Amino acid sequence: NAGVMxxxxxxxxxxxxxxxxxxxxxxxxxxVYWYRQLPEEGLKFMVYLQKENIIDESGMPKERFSAExxxxxxxxxxxxxxxxxxxxxxxxxxxxxxATYEQYFGPGTRLTVT
Amino acid sequence: xxxxxxxxFLSVREGDSSVINCTxxxxxxxxxxxxxxxxxxxxxxxxxxxSNMDMKQDQRLTVLLNKKDKHLSLRIADTQTGDSxxxxxAEKTSYDKVIxxxxxxxxxxx
Numbered sequence: 001n002a003g004v005m006x007x008x009x010x011x012x013x014x015x016x017x018x019x020x021x022x023x024x025x026x027x028x029x030x031x032v033y034w035y036r037q038l039p040e041e042g043l044k045f046m047v048y049l050q051k052e053n054i055i056d057e058s059g060m061p062k063e064r065f066s067a068e069x070x071x072x073x074x075x076x077x078x079x080x081x082x083x084x085x086x087x088x089x090x091x092x093x094x095x096x097x098x099a100t101y102e103q104y105f106g107p108g109t110r111l112t113v114t
Numbered sequence: 115x116x117x118x119x120x121x122x123f124l125s126v127r128e129g130d131s132s133v134i135n136c137t138x139x140x141x142x143x144x145x146x147x148x149x150x151x152x153x154x155x156x157x158x159x160x161x162x163x164x165s166n167m168d169m170k171q172d173q174r175l176t177v178l179l180n181k182k183d184k185h186l187s188l189r190i191a192d193t194q195t196g197d198s199x200x201x202x203x204a205e206k207t208s209y210d211k212v213i214x215x216x217x218x219x220x221x222x223x224x
Binding site: 043 | 156202
């Protein structure tokens with residue numbers, strides 16, 4: 001029973017390029033959450049999605065960032081025109097339902113912008 | 115607003131007990147959590163407590179919740195070198211959003 005999978009684990013992008021981060025939730029989970037962890041900081045909520053719907057994007061920067069969770073395939077966090085300040089670890093979590101107590105976390109994608 | 119605070123560092127000797135403290139602001143939190151993060155890894159849920167409980171024990175881990183003071187603590191008995199990690203306190207708000215603290219880096223001295 002595979003856990004939450006994220007790829008790539010490490011991603012290096014030059015300023016101005018696009019970064020695409022993928023998250024495959026645990027089997028049977030239809031709720032996905034994205035968090036960002038800046039160096040030496042805790043996790044900050046970015047966005048909460050269900051299949052084909054964005055439920056809460058209150059933590060997403062207004063520009064350059066977007067997320068989707070299509071009917072088929074993984075959830076994608078997309079960062080356009082990356083800047084150095086986007087360098088961080090991006091974690092995805094999934095849960096079986098909204099009201100459940102637990103979110104299962106993936107190993108994260110470490111984005112470095114050069 | 116929503117905020118979770120923790121002290122950033124804690125150092126203990128192997129075999130001693132560790133106590134990591136956390137304060138939160140949302141009085142309508144439903145669940146409170148402790149997560150462990152080892153270097154380069156994701157987050158592992160250690161334990162959680164429902165907001166209508168005041169204590170939970172799970173082997174070496176004891177969680178105490180003081181809802182009046184919005185204070186949560188994690189006690190690790192007989193701390194081992196393998197317990198060295200960053201420990202995150204988190205609360206699940208009434209809007210089902212999980213808010214994390216900045217993490218406490220626990221160093222265990224052999």
